Amino acid sequence: MTVEIRKVVTNVEEVFHEGGPVAAAPLLVGSAAVVIANPFAGGYVEDLQPYMEELKPLGLEMAQRLVAAMGGDKSRISGFGKASIVGGGGEFEHGALWHVPGGYAMRELLGDAKAIVPSAKKVGAVGARIDVPITHINASYVRGHFNAVEVGVPGAPEADELVFILAMTTGGRIHDRMGGLRAEDVKGEDGLR
Amino acid sequence: MSVKVRKFVVIVEETQKEIGREIAPPTRRAAALAVIENPFADRYEEDLEVLMQAGEDLGKTLGEKAVAALGVAPSEIESYGKAAIVGEGGELEHAAAILHPRMGKPLRQAVEKGAALVPSSKKMGGIGSAIDVPLGHKDAAYVRSHFDGMEVRVPDAPRHGEIVVAIAVTDSGRPLPRVGGLTTAEVKGEDGLR
Numbered sequence: 001m002t003v004e005i006r007k008v009v010t011n012v013e014e015v016f017h018e019g020g021p022v023a024a025a026p027l028l029v030g031s032a033a034v035v036i037a038n039p040f041a042g043g044y045v046e047d048l049q050p051y052m053e054e055l056k057p058l059g060l061e062m063a064q065r066l067v068a069a070m071g072g073d074k075s076r077i078s079g080f081g082k083a084s085i086v087g088g089g090g091e092f093e094h095g096a097l098w099h100v101p102g103g104y105a106m107r108e109l110l111g112d113a114k115a116i117v118p119s120a121k122k123v124g125a126v127g128a129r130i131d132v133p134i135t136h137i138n139a140s141y142v143r144g145h146f147n148a149v150e151v152g153v154p155g156a157p158e159a160d161e162l163v164f165i166l167a168m169t170t171g172g173r174i175h176d177r178m179g180g181l182r183a184e185d186v187k188g189e190d191g192l193r
Numbered sequence: 194m195s196v197k198v199r200k201f202v203v204i205v206e207e208t209q210k211e212i213g214r215e216i217a218p219p220t221r222r223a224a225a226l227a228v229i230e231n232p233f234a235d236r237y238e239e240d241l242e243v244l245m246q247a248g249e250d251l252g253k254t255l256g257e258k259a260v261a262a263l264g265v266a267p268s269e270i271e272s273y274g275k276a277a278i279v280g281e282g283g284e285l286e287h288a289a290a291i292l293h294p295r296m297g298k299p300l301r302q303a304v305e306k307g308a309a310l311v312p313s314s315k316k317m318g319g320i321g322s323a324i325d326v327p328l329g330h331k332d333a334a335y336v337r338s339h340f341d342g343m344e345v346r347v348p349d350a351p352r353h354g355e356i357v358v359a360i361a362v363t364d365s366g367r368p369l370p371r372v373g374g375l376t377t378a379e380v381k382g383e384d385g386l387r
Contacts, residue, residue: 006210013347014201026200069205069262129348150321150348 001051003058004037006161009153010069020175028076028170031132031151032066033163034058041089041160048093052100055164059101062166063109070168077110078183079145079169081134084121087157095121098164106166113137114191127154132167138188143180144172194254195246197230199355201254202347203262211368220365224326224345225258227251227358234282234354244290247358252296255360256303265364270304271377272339272363274328275311278318280351288315291358301331304362308385309334318357321348326361332382337374338366 012030016022036058040048067074082102084095103117118133118140129152136142149167157163172183187193202225209219229251232243260267275296277288292313301307312327312334323346330336343361351357366377381387 004210006208008207008209009204011202011204014203015199017199069203154323154344 001039001054003054005034006037007035007153007156008065009033010065011151012069015174018174023174027174028070029149030066030070031149031165031167032062032069033151033153033165034062035153035156035161035163038087038090038094038160038162040091040094041087044091048097052097055097055101056105059105060109062102062164063106066166066168067109070170074110076170077168078137078171079134079147080106080110080113080117080137081132081167082106082117082119083130083132083151083165085124085128085130085157085163086121087159087161088123088125089159090123090162092121092123094162102164102166110137114188115140116191124157126156126158128152128157130165132165134167134169136183136186138191139181139186139193140191141181141193142172142183142186143178144176144183147173194250195243196232199228199230199350200347201258202226203258204345205262206343208368214369216368220363220368221263222343222361222363223259223262224343224359224361225255225262226345226347227255228347228350229356229358231280231283231287231354231356233287241286241290244287245294248291249295249299251291251358252299252360253303255358256300259360259362260303263362263364267303267305269364270331270362271365272328272330272341273300273304273307273311274313274326274361275300276314276324276326276359278316278322278324278351278357280318280355281353283317283356285315285317287356291356300360304331306332306382308332308382310385318351320350320352321346322351324359326359328361328363330377330380332385333375333380334386335375336377336380337372338370338376341367
């Protein structure tokens with residue numbers, strides 16, 4: 001079974017403000033989405049896990065592409081998330097194929113990030129969009145980093161396709177002021193605080 | 194910049210396969226967008242100079258960002274297009290002020306040459322509205338393989354009193370062009386048409 005890529009889309013937002021003080025350095029919010037053929041579309045297949053292994057190089061490639069699109073300095077990345085959109089001929093469970101290849105690749109690339117990568121998945125039609133949840137890469141409880149970015153690929157997924165998405169940010173919300181654990185207070189040992 | 198920018202967005206699309214066929218090298222499009230404050234929201238203003246100036250500024254900034262996103266030399270850009278979405282409180286003419294009088298010159302500098310008209314589109318829209326940026330060959334509008342469009346949007350814009358401005362460029366035409374017409378090899382690039 002091979003990984004057949006149809007399309008790759010990167011999207012990087014450079015946010016200066018949202019009605020409040022203009023940020024000294026703009027916040028970057030980026031996503032990379034890849035459209036691939038779903039080899040399991042059209043019928044129930046019991047054993048999906050070998051394909052997760054095959055997707056690992058794709059996970060790393062997407063993480064690298066996203067860091068490059070965001071300027072290339074991975075030390076600036078402090079938030080991440082991932083998501084899948086499964087075309088109508090596939091099954092929700094196929095979206096879960098992205099957990100290991102997407103999540104582990106991103107954590108490894110970002111220097112052994114400690115936190116779980118938050119995720120969302122859905123079955124969707126062509127042009128469907130998904131809100132990718134985002135949290136701090138080393139401590140899930142950092143409140144200022146609770147964020148989300150809406151992502152979609154025009155023209156995808158077709159019924160027999162999957163869209164796999166990675167998202168990263170260079171900081172918390174642009175006008176974060178809801179308190180809670182702050183990024184500078186992270187211990188970074190258990191992935192939570 | 195003559196107007197306040199809330200955010201820039203850069204989108205790159207790379208098509209490696211179409212209808213099961215490999216596209217080698219992949220076709221690539223990039224769009225650069227700005228979300229700007231509309232200085233004329235909620236009132237009729239006769240003189241749109243501020244937005245015309247914004248068009249000139251954005252022609253340079255967005256043109257350069259889009260070309261940089263493809264990582265190619267300006268001369269390697271093959272097609273281009275522009276568009277704007279005016280949020281609530283604005284009028285369609287605001288998009289025209291940005292897009293038409295002065296955006297072309299700096300955009301053409303960003304892509305080196307650009308003899309052809311820059312195809313454009315505009316609309317009034319709400320938060321998250323998408324717009325299809327029309328694309329045409331930068332030196333010869335009749336190149337049929339390069340008639341194309343790129344759908345873009347900014348999920349949280351345009352808000353009331355904002356305008357989304359987009360410039361798109363490519364380093365290629367459609368993935369599998371086969372409907373004839375003028376080809377890139379035949380382009381003279383003098384009159385902007387052929």
